[in-house]
Amino acid sequence: MDDTAGTAPEPGPLDHRERRQLDVVRRFGTTGALMLGVGAIGAGAAPVDNPLSGIRLIGLPARIPTVAMACAWLGMLMIVIAWLWLGSLSWPGRARMVSRSQLDRTVIMWAIPFAIAPPLFSRDMYAYLAQSEVAARGLDPYVLGPAFALGVDNPFTGNVPNIWRDTPAPYGPLFLMFGRGIATIVGDNIVFGVLLWRVVMIIGLGLAIWAIPRLAERCGVHPVAALWLSAANPLVFFHVVSGMHNEALLVGVMLAGIELGLRYPNVWGLIGAGTLLVIGGAIKPPGFIALGFFGIYVARLWGARYRDLFTVAAILTAVFLAGMTIITVTSGWGLGWVETFDVPNRLKTWVAPLTGLAGAGGGIGMLFGLGNHTEQLLNITKVIGYALIGGICLRLLWTSFHGRIDPMRGLGITLGALALFGPVLHPWYLLWALVPLALSVHDTRFRLGAVAISAVLALSVQPTGAGFELRAFVLPLSVTAALIAFALTLLLVRGKVPSLWPPRSGASALTS
Template identity: 70%
Template sequence: MNVTYFDKRCQSAARPGDLTHRLRFVIVAAGETTRGEQSDPTRGDERTTRTGEHGAADPGPLDRAERRQLDVVRRFGTTGSLILAVGAIGAGAAPVSNPVAGVRLLGVPVRMPTVAMACAWLGMMMLVMAWLWLGKLCWPRRARTATVTQLVRTLVMWSLPLAVAPPLFSTDMYGYLAQSEVAARGFDPYVLGSAAALGVDHPFTSNVPNIWRDTPSPYGPLFLMFGQLISRIVGDDVVFGVLVWRVVMLLGLGLAIWAVPRLARRCGVHPTAAMWLGILNPVVLFHVVSGMHNEALMAGIMLAAIEFGLRKPGVVGLIVTGVLLTIAGAIKPPGFVALGFFGIAVVLRRGGRFRDLFAVAAQLLAVFLATMAVITLASGWGLGWIETFDVPNRVKTFMAPLTALGMTGGGISTVLGLGNHTDAMLAITKVIGYLLTAGVCLRMLWLSFRGRLEPLAGLGITLGVLAVAVPVLWPWYLVWSVIPLALATNDNRFRITAMVVSAAVSLLVPPTGAGYVLRAYQIPLAVTAALIAFAVVVLLVRRKVPWPTPARDRVLPATS
């Protein structure tokens, strides 16, 4: 029987009628069937992956032929990562004063930007393709699958070149450096931008895009407090600062690597499948390892805290987990959402009664308020961080569906001669987005409380809606939802959709992380060269890799 958040001690404490009803929904949601119901063998969530505990036998290790395929996939992806790292020197989000520009051999990509861009696109395509091939060896319910250890080694091979290369896909890390330096100098980062506090000639400010130089920080107070420490270590050295921040982000990713397989086991998902979709995802490689977004810290602390809290079901575990989840939100606000869904998991463990719900909610609310009070007082910046949550929304992008709707409506009103009402339309769509997110969050909390949905799946759905409904959408926001959902569901429809979306989003952002002002002619040349080279290398290995076609492997039988 798959009862993810219950144990026998908690079962005895619950009311028999309510518990039986709730367990039935938990079992059905996890993929098993109750008496009188027929299972559909075509669905990906019918069975889970642990003998006895989750109702199906563990898959065996890869056979000899599959291990050879895994070796080819690893090397193909590592080669792509190395090529991408070389391209990053000339086509990445390098500092304005590129330190390798004058170096004879290492500086060649800087002097050949079109070739560097072609290398970057080729490396991106190779990594995405290698990830898709790897998915064939990690798909749920296979008779044989790769192990978590094999995937961790693969992740290390693919990540190392990107970890030592210049940043790619975004210049946000320079904003981290600049805003942290503002705080380190005693200014309020929620009042002054880097240009006003540091000056436009400061090496950190000069690397921040113009649109962000005069804006206050959009990040949580704890993130900037930690940034103060880094600023005191690195001084004004941009390269050293980037490397230190990258180490910090990799530590956050390490927490996620530790937590994901353990949480996946709790949810009845095989750890290998969760690791492949959630951690080895090219969005993570490109925008966490290379792009260095602070989603790594938020997600790592959030997932590790939830796993810790589920291991320590007592009051102390609840308090410590509440503090850690508040810390995750104090780094980036979406982390606060996890408090509610972790609370539901604790409620279900205690018996799933309404009095348990109110008690846990009161305890977590008290922990949240106390922790944020300490952080706010320690920072010395007051509550200014609340007012700056809307700072990222100053960028209007058609990638955000509701923003695109508002801008389209404003454009239509202008064409029809009704005046330019774009700002009014955007204000309306922003409110709609927040209301939609709140409604979905409450619905997911209720379904989780009633036992119809895994709390972690509810967390992933809520964060996914939040990412899409906010006024601005960036590709790395996909990390918010894809990791919780990857470890909480075996549904094939979700996995196929997430696989396609992740592959497409990974190739959506240009490697420079900025526009191609005065050099748009380079794009078709670089992409064409990359596509030709990609076709050649794929042809060379086409018979040695596992193509992601519909599986014909033996499906694991259910066990009683």
């Protein structure tokens, strides 16, 4: 861990003026969350058969989609800028900083509207429900997609995006085993299923919030600053609480396992933490990477000798093999999950750098009459990407063992490389890297860059989680209305909120 931990003076509480600013920021963000909640009724990722649309008052936004979309965009803008204002009061190096209890209350106030509103920004939760129903019927979700297993007329299939209807499950076996239990409870009630999955994701988020400040203290980063950049990030509200992506479970279990393992750095603690990390990887495969960097942590605590490294590696390898054997046998699906780790790659996202490069190369080839070689270029860039990821991971494991970089920082960089150089990139993939780096990096340049990227990505996904075929007119009208309303709200709070810029006395970089 960082040698400088605990050397910085503890910041004092906010003064009277700053507390008043915090109150305005908290209420501004809560209002934005409420606006998004209202907009979600008509502009969110609601089920095809929206149960709210027929209700006289509550269902009104579903009947005026342009207004609902404007409300959603206004809420997004308000949440993002409120988070930036909150960051000005939570920046490391300040003489006075938001307290942990003040930050916790703010996060809860902002999260409650997302927790009870219809889903936003993604329809993946319907894929969870459909694939879980396939498993609950005794079929193999790693062989059959929802359309074939359930039928195209099944309500679960009807809510799954078209690209995933014929595709086997891309998730880890433990995630689907858990989903099988949820499917047994909810039956064919889609709304109940969505709410139950949301509870599960919030529990995962709670695990992360428990672990983040404790790990941040070990790394010499102020817990409030780490929580603000990670748990209070708009990406978490949008894509974890509302969108219900299973990154919540992945990151929560991963961080909790590392913290417990560092708290009890003996053989039994190593086995217990390793088991939790295997569980995280069995939910979503990127979690397996944490096994290596956690092992480096323990090997350094045991003396940083090569004997310690080999001993830890042997124990964690045994835990991995035993854990995945038990999960595989218990699931009843065999090793099908090994072959489906590449399933998400069937969906091409051209914002992924290497995928975009392959697409550009294929377009240039067609432009010059050389034929369409996009698929071949995608295969090449995929191999290059995985080679880069593997090389970065091995390099950072080695430098972490020799003490030149903190293992938590190495984990964050590796997961960032996995997201960036993989063939598929979604905004919520940033959370893989952002959370470990937020609690282990104190550098002002990193924090400024992470803030800018988070703000841009938070506004890059439509509230519907889908396109606007046959209703493209909705988007420009709603965004224009939202921008006008947003400008008016800024005038109302002018002079009552902190500056968007962090203090000039912000923390400098910490050496590893």
